[in-house]
Every structure is written in structure tokens, then in C-alpha cells.
Amino acid sequence: MEQPKEKLKLGVYWAASCGGCDISMLEIGEKILTVDSLADIVLWPCIADFKYKDVKAYPDKYIDVMFFNGAIRNSEAEEIAHLLREKSKILIAYGSCSYEGGIPALANFYSKQEIFDRAYHESQSTVNPDRIEPKTKHTENGYELYLPEFWETVRKLSDIVDVDYFIPGCPPAENTTWSAIEAIVSGQLPPVGSIIGAGNKSVCDECPRERKETKIKRFKRPHEYVAPDPEQCLLEQGIICLGPATRSGCEARCINSGMPCRGCYGPCADVYDQGAKMISAIGSVLESEDGEEIQRVIDEIMDPAGLFYRFSMSHSYLLRRRLVGAKEEMK
Amino acid sequence: MADITTAEKSPAKLTKEVVRFEPRIIGFLCWWCSYAASDMAGTSRLKYPPNVSIIRVMCSSRVDPAFVMRAFAEGADGVLIAGCHLGECHYVSGNYKTAARISLLKKTLAQFGFEDDRIRLEWISAGEIRKFSKVITDMTEKVRNLGPLNWRENFEPK
Numbered sequence: 001m002e003q004p005k006e007k008l009k010l011g012v013y014w015a016a017s018c019g020g021c022d023i024s025m026l027e028i029g030e031k032i033l034t035v036d037s038l039a040d041i042v043l044w045p046c047i048a049d050f051k052y053k054d055v056k057a058y059p060d061k062y063i064d065v066m067f068f069n070g071a072i073r074n075s076e077a078e079e080i081a082h083l084l085r086e087k088s089k090i091l092i093a094y095g096s097c098s099y100e101g102g103i104p105a106l107a108n109f110y111s112k113q114e115i116f117d118r119a120y121h122e123s124q125s126t127v128n129p130d131r132i133e134p135k136t137k138h139t140e141n142g143y144e145l146y147l148p149e150f151w152e153t154v155r156k157l158s159d160i161v162d163v164d165y166f167i168p169g170c171p172p173a174e175n176t177t178w179s180a181i182e183a184i185v186s187g188q189l190p191p192v193g194s195i196i197g198a199g200n201k202s203v204c205d206e207c208p209r210e211r212k213e214t215k216i217k218r219f220k221r222p223h224e225y226v227a228p229d230p231e232q233c234l235l236e237q238g239i240i241c242l243g244p245a246t247r248s249g250c251e252a253r254c255i256n257s258g259m260p261c262r263g264c265y266g267p268c269a270d271v272y273d274q275g276a277k278m279i280s281a282i283g284s285v286l287e288s289e290d291g292e293e294i295q296r297v298i299d300e301i302m303d304p305a306g307l308f309y310r311f312s313m314s315h316s317y318l319l320r321r322r323l324v325g326a327k328e329e330m331k
Numbered sequence: 332m333a334d335i336t337t338a339e340k341s342p343a344k345l346t347k348e349v350v351r352f353e354p355r356i357i358g359f360l361c362w363w364c365s366y367a368a369s370d371m372a373g374t375s376r377l378k379y380p381p382n383v384s385i386i387r388v389m390c391s392s393r394v395d396p397a398f399v400m401r402a403f404a405e406g407a408d409g410v411l412i413a414g415c416h417l418g419e420c421h422y423v424s425g426n427y428k429t430a431a432r433i434s435l436l437k438k439t440l441a442q443f444g445f446e447d448d449r450i451r452l453e454w455i456s457a458g459e460i461r462k463f464s465k466v467i468t469d470m471t472e473k474v475r476n477l478g479p480l481n482w483r484e485n486f487e488p489k
Contacts, residue, residue: 109442109443152486153485153486271397272397273397273400273401275396275439276395276396276397276399276400276436277395277396277397279396279432279435279436279439280395280396280397280432282431282432282435283392283428283429283430283431283432283435284428286427286428286431288427288431289418289424289427291417291427291430294427294430294431294434295430295434297431298431298434298435298438299438301435301438303442304435304438304439304442305439305442305443306442308439316400317397317400317401317403317404318400318403318404318443318482319404319485319486320443320485320486321442321443321444321485322443322444322445322482322485323444323484323485324481324484324485
């Protein structure tokens, strides 16, 4: 790879994320040495101690490329998202959480109070007789202490600031990360707002399994997958696989290991709501012409919302569970 | 969307006496059966509430679940999908796919906190104009009783 005249300034930040995206950067193996020779790291809280005041002291547009992973869950993540937008030339939403909400956005099926009740009162390992809950402000010996405000709804990064590029995946596969880095370093970037590193078709396009037009009798739950046929489409074997509704780019690695696709690469090109497309796909593959049988097969699908929106709650039309009115019925 | 709001939704009209809530319902009707039924109900001067904004689709299986979700997200209080009876689809098997999709969609929407009556799937053939008028009247009343959905209030402002 050709050496740019000046070293790039690279930043990586995490918001509501598990840290897997930070680790996935190292999955590119010895190529990390190439990245090191091309770029200086100016912010990466996972691997080195950087303070927010250091970042605030950088001039505007100081950071060339900023990889932002994690969803926006609280006011701290929002503040840093605005700060990093100011300080970065290219802001990239890296990984499912910042691109489409990811696993943290499954919390959108609950309200803030329900989450607090579970975490601070109900969980079996919690002893909290005084019913203490985190507050955003506390005064101790004349000192004022602050905590970020916990939001009701988890949002994706592009809801908060303008994002230049998106890299999907939970975490992004190493070929996705590497082709995105290559595009950045070579300067051959697509129009702003594009997905980089991943494909434009569905996972089915990369999947080596074969469709045999078999009629689906019932859908199995994860503990019932006993040695699926290694050649045949998993969906046809009654295993719910999100391949038809998911963007390609991962080389169908879960499916090749015998596990169904869970949809971490998000919706395909020109689609907004991945879960809706999966519901549509399930309707198409059933191949049944018996109303009662259709109803029986559909009734056996457990937790469809959690299954179809596992990674894309913040990238859906409905965004969260209803807060007003329906609370009592949910219990 | 046709403006069918009354005092509940448009503050400008609140100066008048309080009028009952008029729900906004989006109706996706298939071209071959249900839309023909709505057409004939019109020419037969059959009465039914004006709350359903009809969108004609070639087949009920053309209704992507995303259309329904987007309708709710953008202010609909109810969505009706109507097509040919099972076994009578102009495209042979389209409505079987609709049956599976809408049934799964209802299950998914229940997890999002939707009441079951807000989304309705009906099979209405071209001649069943009384059924058409009955379905629209019944659904309008049921959604009226449920009250406004106002989906965006769930997350705006943050």
C-alpha cells in the first residue's frame, strides 16, 4: 500500500458497546502493523488512557478518521458524539451498535423504569433495601458529582450527528474492516452516507447452501437444531435464518459453521427496516396452501420481535416498544 | 394522507365543542377483490365511515410489513389489509403469503405494545359489498374505542 505523505490521525471511541468492536480491529492480524505505520492513534479509550479534556483541546477537524462504536444510550455518549463530530474529518459508525442500535437497543423493548427495577431491585444478586437508584446529580461534602442521564430509548449514532460512513457487523468481520481501511487509506471512498467494507446483496447471495423448495412443516427453536443437513438451506430445514434480509459481506461465516444468520450486518441496500423484510421473507418461504397449517407454523415462532430486530431496533420504523397506554397490558 | 382529522388531532379546531376522536385508518385493498368491493359499495350508495384512506395494491401480498409499520410510525391509528378469499387469489398463491405475513406481523406488533384490533386482515370478494361496509364500520368503532396511537410520542422528544 502506498504511503501517504503525512501520517493519518486515527481515533476509536466506544459508547454503549461491549468492547468487541475494539478487539475486532486486531482481527486483521499482522496488517495492524501496516495500519500502525500509516496512522497515529489520537484517541482509543480501550487500549490507552485518553482524557476527554485532551480531545476537547484538539483543533477542529484534527482527527482524520474516527471509528465510533456503540449505540447512544445516555447523555455522555451524546455529548462525545457531538464533540467527535466537531473534531473529526471522517466519522465512521463502526459495528452494528452505532450503525443500527445492536444488542443494547434490545432494551427498547422495555422502559427506563423497568430496566432500573430489574438492575437495581429485582435481580437475584442485588441487595438494595434502601431502594437506591443512580441520580444524575449528588452533593457530597460540598462537592457536586454528576452522572450521565440514562435515556428511555437507545438511538443509533446517525440519529445524533451526521455520519460519513457505516461499517456493519457484530463485530465487523476482518475482511470488512480491512477493505474499509484500504478504502480510507487509498482515498477511494464512495459518496458520504455509504456502507463501506460490506456487500450490497443479501447473505443468501454468499451462502453455499442449496435451496430445494422443501415445504416447511415447523420452525425449530435453537435447542432443537440437531445436526442440520450441511448442504441444504437452513430456513428450509425449519431453522430461522435471517440471511434473506441481511446485508452480505461476512462470507456467511455463521451459516458455514452450522448456525443460522442472526442479521448483524443490518438491512440490505435500499431497505430501512430489516425485521419487516424478514417477516415478509418468512411469509414467502412457507410454501403452504392451507390456512390452518400456516397459522400453526407461525404460532410456533417464539419472540419474533426479538429475533428479527436482534441488531436493528434503532434502525426500524417503530424504534421501541410503546410507552404510553399499553404498559398495563404488557405485564 | 387525506385530511380527515377533527378536534382530537388538530389544535386549531379545539375552540369548537369537543368532537369524538376520528381514527385514521389506512386500508390496503387488493385490486381484484377488495378494491372492486369498495368500488361497488360506492356505486351502490352503501354507507360506511370515511375514516379509512384506501391504497390500492395489485395483490394483498404486495403489502410489505414495512408499509404497515411505517403507516403506524407516521400517524395511522389502524391498518386494514384486505384481499381475495384463500384459494381465489388472482395470482394463485399471493394471499397465502399475506396470511402468513400478517399473522407473524400481528405477533411481532403485540411485542411492540400494539392492541390486536389496530391491525386487521380480511378476505373480501368483489361481490361482498355488505361485508366491506361492515368491516370498515366495525374496525373504525374498535379503533375509536382504543383511542389515538400517536406513535411518535413514544420517542419524541428523547
